Amino acid sequence: MRDLLADLIESARARAGYADARFVHSRVERLSTRNGALDQIDSRESEGIGVRVRVGGAWGFAAVRGTDRRDAEAALTRALSIAEAQPAVPEATPLAPEPPAQGEWSNSVARDPFEVPLEEKLAILLAADAGLRTEPGVNLTLARFSAFQTDKIFASTEGALCEQRITECGGGMAAVAVDGESQIRSYPASHGGHVAQAGYEHFLALELPGHAPRVASEAVALLRAPACPPGRKTLILVGEQLGLQVHESVGHAVELDRVLGREASYAGTSFVPADGIGSLRFGSERVSVTADATNSGGLGSFHWDDEGVEGRPVPIVREGVLAGFLSSRETAAEIGLGRSGGCMRAEGFDRQPIVRMTNVNLEPGDAGSLEDLIADTGDGLLIETNRSWSIDNRRLHFQFEGEAAWEITRGERGRLLRNPSYAGVTPEFWGSCDAVCSADDWHLISLLDCGKGEPGQVMRVSHGTAPARFRDVEVGVA
Amino acid sequence: MNTLEVAERAAGHAGAGALALVTRERSLMLRFAASTPTQSTGIDDVTIEIAVPLRGNVGLAATNAVDDESLAHCAARARGAAEAAGATHDGSFPGFDPEYDAAVLEAFDSATAELDPALGGAALADAFAVAEAHGVEAHGIWTVAEQDQAWATGDGGGSEVRTDAFMKVICIAPNGRSGYASQSAIAVGALSPAALTEHAALKAAPSAAPVELPPGEYPVVFEPQAVGWLLDLLGATAFNGLAYAEGRGALVGRLRERITAPAINLSDSPTSVRTLPRSFDAEGSRKAPLPLIQDGVAHAVAHDIRSAALSGTVSTGHALTPGGDPGGPHPTNLVLAGGGARDEAELCSQVERGIYVTRLWYANVVRPKETLITAVTRDGTFLIEDGKVTRPLRDLRLTDSVLGILSHTRALTSEQKLTSDGEFYGRRFAYGVVCPALSADAVRFTGAAG
Numbered sequence: 001m002r003d004l005l006a007d008l009i010e011s012a013r014a015r016a017g018y019a020d021a022r023f024v025h026s027r028v029e030r031l032s033t034r035n036g037a038l039d040q041i042d043s044r045e046s047e048g049i050g051v052r053v054r055v056g057g058a059w060g061f062a063a064v065r066g067t068d069r070r071d072a073e074a075a076l077t078r079a080l081s082i083a084e085a086q087p088a089v090p091e092a093t094p095l096a097p098e099p100p101a102q103g104e105w106s107n108s109v110a111r112d113p114f115e116v117p118l119e120e121k122l123a124i125l126l127a128a129d130a131g132l133r134t135e136p137g138v139n140l141t142l143a144r145f146s147a148f149q150t151d152k153i154f155a156s157t158e159g160a161l162c163e164q165r166i167t168e169c170g171g172g173m174a175a176v177a178v179d180g181e182s183q184i185r186s187y188p189a190s191h192g193g194h195v196a197q198a199g200y201e202h203f204l205a206l207e208l209p210g211h212a213p214r215v216a217s218e219a220v221a222l223l224r225a226p227a228c229p230p231g232r233k234t235l236i237l238v239g240e241q242l243g244l245q246v247h248e249s250v251g252h253a254v255e256l257d258r259v260l261g262r263e264a265s266y267a268g269t270s271f272v273p274a275d276g277i278g279s280l281r282f283g284s285e286r287v288s289v290t291a292d293a294t295n296s297g298g299l300g301s302f303h304w305d306d307e308g309v310e311g312r313p314v315p316i317v318r319e320g321v322l323a324g325f326l327s328s329r330e331t332a333a334e335i336g337l338g339r340s341g342g343c344m345r346a347e348g349f350d351r352q353p354i355v356r357m358t359n360v361n362l363e364p365g366d367a368g369s370l371e372d373l374i375a376d377t378g379d380g381l382l383i384e385t386n387r388s389w390s391i392d393n394r395r396l397h398f399q400f401e402g403e404a405a406w407e408i409t410r411g412e413r414g415r416l417l418r419n420p421s422y423a424g425v426t427p428e429f430w431g432s433c434d435a436v437c438s439a440d441d442w443h444l445i446s447l448l449d450c451g452k453g454e455p456g457q458v459m460r461v462s463h464g465t466a467p468a469r470f471r472d473v474e475v476g477v478a
Numbered sequence: 479m480n481t482l483e484v485a486e487r488a489a490g491h492a493g494a495g496a497l498a499l500v501t502r503e504r505s506l507m508l509r510f511a512a513s514t515p516t517q518s519t520g521i522d523d524v525t526i527e528i529a530v531p532l533r534g535n536v537g538l539a540a541t542n543a544v545d546d547e548s549l550a551h552c553a554a555r556a557r558g559a560a561e562a563a564g565a566t567h568d569g570s571f572p573g574f575d576p577e578y579d580a581a582v583l584e585a586f587d588s589a590t591a592e593l594d595p596a597l598g599g600a601a602l603a604d605a606f607a608v609a610e611a612h613g614v615e616a617h618g619i620w621t622v623a624e625q626d627q628a629w630a631t632g633d634g635g636g637s638e639v640r641t642d643a644f645m646k647v648i649c650i651a652p653n654g655r656s657g658y659a660s661q662s663a664i665a666v667g668a669l670s671p672a673a674l675t676e677h678a679a680l681k682a683a684p685s686a687a688p689v690e691l692p693p694g695e696y697p698v699v700f701e702p703q704a705v706g707w708l709l710d711l712l713g714a715t716a717f718n719g720l721a722y723a724e725g726r727g728a729l730v731g732r733l734r735e736r737i738t739a740p741a742i743n744l745s746d747s748p749t750s751v752r753t754l755p756r757s758f759d760a761e762g763s764r765k766a767p768l769p770l771i772q773d774g775v776a777h778a779v780a781h782d783i784r785s786a787a788l789s790g791t792v793s794t795g796h797a798l799t800p801g802g803d804p805g806g807p808h809p810t811n812l813v814l815a816g817g818g819a820r821d822e823a824e825l826c827s828q829v830e831r832g833i834y835v836t837r838l839w840y841a842n843v844v845r846p847k848e849t850l851i852t853a854v855t856r857d858g859t860f861l862i863e864d865g866k867v868t869r870p871l872r873d874l875r876l877t878d879s880v881l882g883i884l885s886h887t888r889a890l891t892s893e894q895k896l897t898s899d900g901e902f903y904g905r906r907f908a909y910g911v912v913c914p915a916l917s918a919d920a921v922r923f924t925g926a927a928g
Contacts, residue, residue, distance in 0.1 A: 032804060035724075037569050038535045040804050041559040045552070046542040048523060062520035065542045078520050085595035086508060086515035087603045118562035126566060140724050182726045182847045262511045264656075265617040265648050268839075350521045388844040392854045392873065392927035399852055399875060399925065401844055419845070423875075423925055454509055454619050455519055456903035477924050478844050478852060478877050 001067060002163075005155040008051065008072055013157050015080055016053035018095065020156040020307060023049050023067070024349035029114060031121050032144035033129040039142065041118065048349035051075045055083040057092025063350035095329035096340045098309050100159035105303035106166070108296070109199035113147035113169040116200050121145050124208060125171070131212025132175045137220040140176035145169075145203060146195055146448070148460070152306075160308040168299060168460065170195030170446065171203050173212065175219040183222035183418060185403055186385055187215045189240035192448040195460065196297040218404060221416055228405055228420040230476030234380030235422060236373060236469050241402050242362070243445035243463035244386045249426040250282070250289055251360040251463070253395035254316050254324070255343075256331040258355075267452050268393025271426065272322065274335050280322040283430025286365055286468075289317040291326055293342060293358035298462035299446050300358035302345075307353055309342035316360065320431070328355050347457035354453045359444065361464035365436030370467045373437055380408040381475060383420045388478070399423040401478055421478035429470060437466035482637040484526060484544050485630035491546070491553035492528050497574040498630050499527045499760055499800050503906045505623035506593040512615045513606040520593070525905050527760075528553050529800035532560035534569030536801030571801065572787050576762025578634050583755045587665035590641035591624040598622070601671040605647055608672050612679035614649040621645070622666050623906050629762040636762065642754055642908035644900040645669045648857055649678040655688070655870060657681020658837050658857035660703065662898035662910050664754065681836060681858040688870040689861050690926065697832035697888075698921040699825045699862065705814065706897030706911035707838040707853065709744065712880045713809040715846040717746075717770055717778075719785035719796070720806030728849045728881065729776050737776045738884035743815035744771040746780060747912075748795070752896060753811040754908050758795065760803075765795040770809065771884075782807040814913040817890030825889055825917040827865040833923075834860040834867050838876065852877040854927035873928035878921055886918040 005021045012019035025047040032039040049072045050063040060083025064075040125143040132141035148168040155161045172193015174186040188194040188206060196202045237245055257263050258270045272280060282289075293311025295301050302311050307329055315323040325331075327341040344353035367373050374382065383402035391398035405420030406413045444462040451458055481500040488498035502524040509517045526549065527540045537559030541552040563569065601620045609616035621644050628637035646660035659677035661669050700708070721727035729737070748765035749755050757765055761783055769777045778794070784802030786793045796807035819825050826834065836858030844850040852875060859871045891914040898910035 034804075037567060038563040040538070040801075041535070041563055042538040042540070043555045043559060044540040046523075046525070046540075048542065058515050058518075060518050060520075063523065065523045075520075075522075082506065082508075082518045082520055082595045085599040086518065087599060087606060089514055118559060119565055122562060122566050139726060176724075176726055178726050178847065181845060261615075261617070261650075262516055264511055264650060265509070265619060265646065350519075350523050352517060352519055354517070388842050388852065390840045390842045390852045390854065390875070392875075393839060393856055394928055397854070397875060397925060397927045399877070421844070451903065454517075454900070454902070455505070455507055455521070455621075455906070456901050458903060478850065 001153055002161060004069055004072060005153055006161065008076055009155045009157055012053060012076055016055050018054040018157055019052065020154065021049060021051045022306060022349060023153045025151040026348055027114060027149040029147045031125060032142060033125045035141055036129050036133060049075060050349045050352065051079045052352050053079045053083055055080065057089030058083045058086045061352040093330065093333045096333040096337065098329060098340060101154065101162040101304040101308035104163045106164065107197045109167045111200040113200040114149060128173045128208035128212050131209050132173060132216045134213055135216035135220050137177050138175045138216050139178045143173040143208060144193060145171040146192060154304065154308055156308055162304050162308065164303055166197060166302065167199060168195050168197050169200055169202050171206060171208065173208050173215065175216040177219040177223050179223045183219055184387065185215045185219040187211045189445055190386055195299060195446045195448060197299055197301050198297055222404060222418045225416040225418040228417045228476045232472050233475045234377055234469065234471050235473045236377060236380060236382040236467055238370065238382065238384050238467040240445045241383050241386050242465045242468055244389055246360055246362050246463045246465060247447055248389060248391045249395055249398055251357040253426065254326055255355045256325040256327040259325065260331055260334060266454050271394045271396045276322045277324060278321065281320055282317045282322050282427055283320045284433045285319045286433050286436050287317055287320050287430050288363040289360060290363060291316050291341065291358045291360045295359040295444065295464065298359035298444055299460040300462050305342045305344045306346045307344040309340045311342050311358065314341045326355055326357060331355060345459055347459060351457045356459050357461045359462045359464060362436065362468065364439040364442040364466045367435040367437045369441055370437060373435055373467055373469060374408055374413055375411040377408050377469060378411060381420060382406045382408055382413065396426050399477060420475065422473050422475045423477045424473055432471045432473065433468055434471055435469040442466040481626045481628035482630065482635055485628040485635050487546065488526050488528050488549045488553065489630040489632055491550045492530050492556060494632055495573060496528060496530045497762060497800050500628045501525050501905050502626040503623060504593060505621065505906055506595060506598060507619055507621035508598040508602060509619050510602050511617045513609050515602060526552060527800055528556045530556040530560045531571050531573050533564035534571050535560050535563035536571050537563065538801055570787055571784055574631060574761055576629060576631060577764035578636060581749055581757045583638065583749060583757050584751050585640040585664055585755045587641045590622050590643050590666040593622055597666060601645060604671040605675040608675035609649055609679060612683065614651045614679050614682050616647055616649055616675055618647040619900060621900065623908065625906060629758065636758055638757055640756065643669055644898060645671060645674060646900055647675045647678045649675065649682040651682040653685065655682045655684065656857045662896050684870045686869050688872040690872045691874065693924050695920045695922050697829045697919050699822055699829065699834050699915065699917045701822060701836050701915050702895040702913050703837040703897050704835045705913040705916050707841055708880050708883060709812050709814060709911050709913060711841055711843060711851050712849060713812060715843055715849045717780050717809050718806040719779045719781035719789065722779045723785050723788035726847060728847055729779060733776050735776060736774045737881055738771060738774045739887040740774040741817055741887055741890060742771050742774050742884050745769045745813050746809040746811050747813040748811040750813060752912050753813065754910055759797040760800050761797040763793045763795040763797060768794050780807045780809045810909045812911045816892040816894050816914040819889045819891045821891055822915045825891065825915055826862050826867055828888065828917065829862045829865060832862040833871060834862050849880040851880055872926060874923045875925040875927045876921060877924040883918050883921055886920045888917045888919050891915040
């Protein structure tokens with residue numbers, strides 16, 4: 001395969017200003033149970049080659065399944081014809097320089113999840129599912145396992161030739177209770193649970209069966225819980241809900257293709273200006289955010305991105321001030337950055353790389369543990385686990401709803417509340433952050449379904465956060 | 479590639495009772511931003527899904543290789559999955575029961591299937607020229623595709639070749655105001671790049687500063703594009719047969735009851751050429767018209783084989799995955815009947831003070847059992863005063879029940895439009911909603927947007 005890609009690139013060299021080719025072999029395994037029975041047992045495999053060329057300033061990309069040499073050459077010809085058919089692009093910016101990627105890399109895996117017998121995985125899911133059904137009043141129980149393995153080889157006309165294997169694994173579960181309205185509780189998170197760049201050991205460590213009775217009990221308790229009252233409150237966000245807040249209002253807002261208007265027709269633009277580095281106040285001095293493709297276990301981790309740029313930590317916000325962007329070689333060059341942020345990722349061989357999040361993390365603060373933060377809060381709300389999310393096309397006005405909230409009264413966690421929605425405006429919201437817990441409470445959460453691009457691409461990303469507090473937030477809005 | 483031949487070989491490897499679904503995509507998409515080409519993607523790929531039912535469980539495996547060795551390996555994985563499930567418990571899946579004499583549809587256009595990049599290049603050039611004449615930038619996509627799909631069991635199979643074409647244009651004026659227009663069709667020749675851009679440019683043109691409205695309830699005129707979003711979300715929350723069977727659907731206990739205004743007549747019409755038609759679903763079940771709401775009364779939900787078995791009925795041909803998608807079945811060819819209003823202007827004429835919405839965006843379900851959703855308006859939101867569109871409005875966040883909005887529906891235009899968002903995640907599955915513009919007396923807005 002390396003030889004085929006090298007030959008393709010050699011053939012492209014005389015016909016395009018730049019070209020790259022990626023071979024991708026993907027394996028996916030999804031198992032789930034539903035009300036004590038099998039819901040899904042799905043094993044998928046695909047492979048193919050995607051060729052991207054730049055002619056003048058116009059990009060062409062064509063993908064073909066399989067590894068047939070003639071098909072791959074036809075894909076190159078197709079990519080060139082697509083690029084050449086488009087209206088001329090004036091003044092194409094040179095790509096930001098990058099040393100050619102060379103070598104091999106794979107993430108750490110103790111036990112290959114694809115080698116574990118299906119019966120063993122199903123037994124854990126069924127045990128979790130049974131635990132969820134111990135609570136009367138639960139209508140629907142779900143438990144799921146997911147594993148992904150991606151082999152990639154990348155070559156470019158600039159001399160890159162590198163190979164990576166990425167293995168990801170994890171799972172989760174949920175209980176739904178219905179009585180007039182429906183309520184859901186998930187563990188360890190919604191959106192497919194918690195998946196990490198790791199082997200089967202990560203799925204085992206989630207200990208789904210052990211948590212099942214509590215999850216089911218909370219789902220039923222939510223039916224009887226009072227609704228979150230409207231008003232302005234102090235808010236503590238934890239885990240996945242805070243991760244999603246970072247994802248939607250920080251991560252997407254600093255994607256440089258959006259900032260430059262390239263995604264206006266679909267994902268939208270951004271309130272963040274391209275010249276805002278060093279001057280735009282994004283949040284309070286407590287807020288520092290880093291996009292780090294080197295986090296162990298993060299779904300946004302890799303050694304090289306899908307245009308051969310080495311992954312590294314990129315400062316995004318420092319003490320509340322914009323410090324950088326998620327970028328590609330093309331977009332970085334356009335605003336005069338010396339180097340790409342290394343954020344180009346493609347869903348598979350048949351999608352071209354676009355600017356995506358790596359692991360966009362809220363850096364830990366000094367507020368101690370979650371218990372310390374609650375004790376320090378006085379009155380407020382703690383919201384956990386995301387249920388609904390929406391944000392406008394400039395990533396400015398958002399509205400989220402969690403699965404559950406707990407009242408905080410005089411520094412103690414109190415009664416459970418249902419339907420805890422809240423809304424805000426991105427820089428004001430992050431400006432109201434007055435405490436972030438310490439490094440011991442900092443963890444990665446995963447999101448498996450970040451959609452972007454045309455044709456659409458779904459990307460898996462992680463976000464590291466420690467519980468954080470926000471003052472004077474509008475709640476009970478939905 | 480003959481997809482039916484591949485499906486029959488795949489089914490043969492899988493053995494009795496198994497079903498193979500083969501979907502080949504050939505597509506081309508050109509993107510543009512600020513009146514400049516940005517990304518372009520040509521795809522030629524195939525997905526072969528093999529589903530093996532065993533002791534009431536379905537094992538599913540997929541590959542994109544068509545040689546016999548790969549198909550045999552894929553079939554073995556599917557069978558192994560079903561056996562693993564069967565070792566732990568018996569399931570309730572009754573087995574595949576496809577129709578071998580599916581309807582023949584007019585869903586193919588040979589010019590579209592050529593995937594000619596020169597046609598796309600010309601479409602972009604037309605859009606850029608119109609945008610320049612209006613002093614705005616054009617952003618959007620132009621895309622065409624051919625989907626060749628076949629299914630087979632050991633007893634035979636069926637196949638169908640469809641094409642689809644889609645273009646959307648968002649024009650952005652120097653002051654940041656934007657306008658939207660899109661068109662979806664079976665044939666690329668039906669797309670009108672210049673007219674679309676003209677429409678979008680005129681929406682972006684008003685130079686008056688946008689007015690802000692506080693949160694509250696307002697009368698609204700929704701263009702078809704926005705109505706299509708609402709109905710698609712309704713499909714997921716109310717007409718999902720799996721959610722219904724599990725007691726969490728919005729129509730549990732409400733079938734044969736009035737759930738909307740009497741003016742609402744909604745059906746799934748998969749063979750109508752006004753939609754993007756398809757004659758069979760992912761389980762080979764024949765698709766047929768399904769009345770969902772008639773004169774405001776709920777009539778049915780959509781089923782695949784699994785959800786139908788749970789409800790003690792038969793599939794309505796709405797499977798998205800062989801053996802049942804975890805998300806449940808979903809209508810894919812919704813048609814909302816038109817009303818008596820001549821056009822959107824006539825709908826506005828009945829509104830003293832309200833909001834004109836071109837499209838909704840980032841819609842998400844908040845509470846599915848209540849069909850409560852939230853979304854923001856985008857690319858053409860205006861104030862209606864004394865029966866006329868008067869000024870641009872700052873975008874707003876809508877948070878309301880879709881069934882509630884349909885209950886407050888006052889009038890519909892007679893003309894319907896095929897609406898689509900042109901979102902093509904995974905293997906391309908082009909679908910749209912045919913619907914008119916709609917006015918509703920009271921819609922809840924919870925904040926600002928944009």
